[in-house]
Amino acid sequence: MFRRTFWFSTGVAAGVWATTKVNRKLKQLTPENLAVTAANKALEAGGRLKDRAVDFAFDVRDNMARREAELTDALGIDAPADRELPAARRRAAIENHNSPKNNPRYVEGSTYLTHPYNRNEDH
Template sequence: MFRRTFWFSTGVAAGVWATTKVNRKLKQLKPDHLAVTAANKAIEAGGRLKDRAVDFALEVRDNMAQREAELGDALGLNAPVDRELPAPRGYAVIENRNSPPYVEGSKKSTYPTYPYNRNEDH
């Protein structure tokens, strides 16, 4: 008698287990559940893609800064800057031989004057 009870209860347990598995699978195959599952997978994939894009952007920024420093060193842009002002430039004076010489300190203008301003429209 004990053997029959054991196999009967084993069969009942197997039937309950199989029925539960089948019902879960049928529930997963309903259109509403499939849509929710697809949306969740898309959100997860988007999150992973965003994380990879951020990592890629940070890596590109680091490499860009490193390369910029290398180029700055190669071109001498990172050398210390001398803060002193350069010496004043000496300007070459060209003498206009057609005009009278300029005498410093004289109040009389030696440059030609015109009766009107040519830059204004009259």
């Protein structure tokens, strides 16, 4: 009698355990949970990638400064570290020869006069 009770209770416990395990797995596989899991993993990966990119940028900057110092010493250049940038230059605007304002017949407020050689004119 005790043997049957033992195996019956063992079977019930195994059934409850298996049912609980299956229900948890099914909850994990719902579309909402899959979306949340994917979003969390993407955020973690983005954070790791950002940290590595920042570390890489610092390494590049440090090595660039070191190499610049080596080249400066090798070439004998004693340039100040904080040089000012040259003043910005103004560039002349390029004239558009096909513009109606360059046409001697153009009058302000009149309709658009086309040049006979204008390729952009609709034919």
